[in-house]
Amino acid sequence: MKHGLTLTSRLFGLALLLVAGCGAKQLEPAGPSGEATPLAPVFIPTPLIAVPAGPYRPLYPDKGEPESVPVPSFQLERQQVTNAQFLAFVQAEPRWRRSQVPPLFADDNYLSYWTGDLTFQSEFGSAPVTHVSWFAARAYAEWLDRRLPTLAEWEYAAAASETAAFGRDEEGYNQRILDWYSRPTPPTLPPAGSGPANFFGLADLHGLVWEWVEDFNTALVTGESRGDAGLDRNLFCGSGSIGAADPSDYAAFMRFAFRSSLAARYSISNLGFRCARDADPEAKE
C-alpha cells in the first residue's frame, strides 16, 4: 500500500521534472538573493552496476560464525549521489527541502552549504551531496525505487581494489584508505565518479566522502568510548559476543567507529550516500 502510494507520487514527481525540463526556470523562484538556480533540467539516476555474490568479512563476526558472510548478488550505483540529483529529488518532494524537513528526520546542518532550498553554488552540481541525514538518503533511494546498501553489501563492494575483488591483502591498499582518512575534506569536493573504478566498476567507495548504509546502527558501542572495553550487559543484550576478526584492518575500525558515532538525523560535511537495488532477476549470474 505504502509503496504503491510512493510510486504514484514518484511518477508524479518525475512528470513534474519532465515539465521542468521544458521550462526549468519557471518551476521554482530563484533564491532570496536572486542568484541563478542551478536546476538539473533532466534528472538522470546514477547507473546501477551489478555486483556478483561474494563474501563479506565482518570486523566483528558473530560468535560461532565463519569469518566471512555470503552476500547475495545485488546492484549498486556506480558513484555517489550528486547535489544536482538531490536537487531534483527535493524539487519533487518538498518535505525534504531544507526549510521544510522536520527535525525528527534531519538536524540543523541538513544541506547547510546550499544557498537556499533549491540553490547551491554551481560548481557543486556534480559533487557528491553531503550534509544529508540517513532518513533523507533513504527517502531519495525510495523515490527511485532503490534502497540504501546494507553494511555487508557496502563493505564487500568496498573491499575490492582496482584489480581484485578482495584487495585488502594488496600492498598499500589499506594505507591508501588511511591516507585519505587523515586528510581534511576540501572545501569543494571533486565530482562524484572522478576516482578510478574498482574491480566491480564502482568509483569512489574510498577517497571522496563516507557513505550511509541502511543498517549503520548495528554497531553496539556506547557514546562513552572509555566504557566500551567490556560492553555493559545492562545496556546491550548480547554484547558478550563482540571480538574483532582482523585487528590489522584499521580502516575498518575507523568506519566502525564512525558509524557507531552516528544518529540517523545527523547531517555531516563529508557523509554522502549511493543507492542499491536487489539483483535484477533478468540478469544472468
Added chain:
Amino acid sequence: MKTHLPSLILFAAVALPLVSCGADAIEQASAESVAGESLYQLDSEWTDQSGAPHQLSDYRGKVVVTAMIFTHCSYACPRIVLDMQGIEAALPEERRDDVQFLLISMDTERDTPAVLTAFSEAKGLDPKHWTLVHGDDYAVRGIAATLGVRYKRDAKGDFAHSNFITVLDVDGCIVHQLQGLNADATPSVDAILTHLP
C-alpha cells in the same frame, strides 16, 4: 585486541573532521512537544498481536511507554518488560487508561501475531493497555533510528540490542528515555504523570 577499540573511537572522534555532532546517541529529552519531532511522522505500518494493522499515530492522545524487544530473548527483554510492568504498577489506577504500553518487535522473522499473543499471555500483559507489534525490516530500522536503538541480528537469528524504555507524549514526541536494565524507573513515571492528557 578489543582494547584497541576504545582508543580508536576516541581517535576517530578527535582527529577526524567527520564527526560534527559528537557521540550522543541518546537524544536529550525535551520538555516541549514540537510537531516536527513527533515519531508519528513515520508512516510505517505494523501488525499487532491480534493481526490488526496499526500506524504508530493510532496512539496519539495517550502517553506511550515503548521498548524494542524480541520474544526469543532470554536475557534483557524479559527484564525490560518487567521494568515496564513496574512502571505500570507505579501509576495511579484511575490514570492507566491514558497510558499505552507498546512493545515493538525487532524480530521480523519469528515474532508473528501468534507468538506475540503467547508472549503477552505468558507475561500477564493486560491487552487493554499493552500492544505488541511487528513490522518489516524497513519499518523496524526506521523506528529504531528514531528511538536511538542499535540492534544487530546474529547468526542464530537472535539480536544484540540496546535497552531503552522510551516515554512519548500525547503527540508522539520523546519526553524521556530510560537506559539500561533495572534502572530507577521514577523519572519515567514522573515523565508519564507530567504528560498525561
